[in-house]
Amino acid sequence: MSAPTLRLILGDQLSLANPVLVNADPKRDWILLAEVSEEASYVPHNRHKIVLIFSAMRHFSAELRERGFKVIYRSFEEGVPSLYAAAEAGLKESSAQAVLVTAPGEHRLLVDMQSWESKLGVTVLLQEDDRFLASRDDFESWASGRKQFRMEYFYRDMRRRYRLLLNEEREPEGGKWNYDAENRGGWRAQITVPERPAVAIDDITREVIALVDQCFSSNPGDLSQFRLAVTAAGAQSQLDWFCEHALRDFGNYQDALAEESPWMFHGLISMYLNIGLLEPLAVCEQVEAAWRDGHCSLAAAEGFIRQILGWREYVRGIYWHAMPGYAERNTFEAKRALPPWFWTADTDMRCLSQALSQSLELGYAHHIQRLMVIGNFALLAGLDVTEVCQWYLAVYVDAFEWVELPNTLGMALHGDHGLMASKPYAASGKYIQRQGNHCKACRYDPKQTTGEGACPYNSLYWHFIDRHQDYLTKNARMGLIVGAWKKRDASYRKAIVDWGDRILATVLD
Structure with a gap:
């Protein structure tokens, strides 16, 4: 029998389709998973995120053992400082002669792992993560020779490649590629938001919750509201519920802002995709099947699939194309310190308070809350780009740098000199009023630009226009x-x- 290989699985790679498991020999090879302090604490991660990943890792390791694999599992309580330290100890325990790992999703980790071979003294093989639908080479090929990297054209190529929502002539169903114009409805409590089913909390998850309560007590996240699935089967159940009960209204209200519900009709599956509990193509195919079976409109299905097949793959491509220098970009030289209330949600701006509080408590906010409420405010106020990006990376359950950085720096803050977005996503309070009902519960008036009671978004919008004209x-x-x-x-x-100067001097305290 040939020498064993130590196959390292990261906390966001919890899939049986993980390339390191392909051709793995349960009798010879060892699987390594480790809850390490460096990865759990390089930003103050939301406690929902830490519980999700640690519990999902523990469930995944149990599944691997049931399949006959020899698993080395290092829990957080053991005090393993880094993935490198875990690999070093794993080699000694397993007597393996090589390390195999799927390439990580963050540049800092990739650079670190590229040095492991010389330090460990064994072969270290980095496999491409082929669970994504566009490889890094695929994106570079698409980007080559283009002056502008517009997602719409990338998305159309992906639709053709994977034959999603195409007719027999391989043209887009309905005659259009994009139905975004039909998916911008505001919220006026027109219909009832369906109650989402509770997720059963088992003993493993309870143990992890207790651990995170003790070791990460100062991090954001109200774990009394933990409701995330921690297995592939559980994540699939959440997707099934969405397709049956919420998909039909997803398109109409995907941009809506509501007092009544943080979830609305959204899928709430991005965190499962990003750690491997769901596979992106299977998700897209299930939503397409739901449309073909008459369970939702074409606009709803297309809008949902675009987020995964188009946007998710596109932002990953942008990340690897532009790193490492991407993180240093700052178009508007925005350097105002992040207000302390970004960590407490203690602001009288109702829309912002709602978006911040649910982000901190639940680790979740939908894309309009992230882009047009929180991100828009940060853009208009000129908040420090690095601090804002670190905040987003910390508070959201689905945040990993490959997806967070382009979405925050590129889309929300227009900090990448227009590489991603054709214009800054700046808006006044009128946009927020149009999209939902937060303004009715706010002490600020979206129709007023200056004076006591004027919506801060209004003067800050024109202040932004003026200083960057x-x-x-x-x-x-x-x-x-x-x-x-x-x-x-x-x-x-x-x-x-x-008046904008006055707002910046007072509201940002």
């Missing part, structure tokens, strides 16, 4: 707005900018 004038989609601003009376503009 040289850059924005060159943008085809923002030039008209800048032109209209310049035509306003000088005293009018000064009053708004002065």
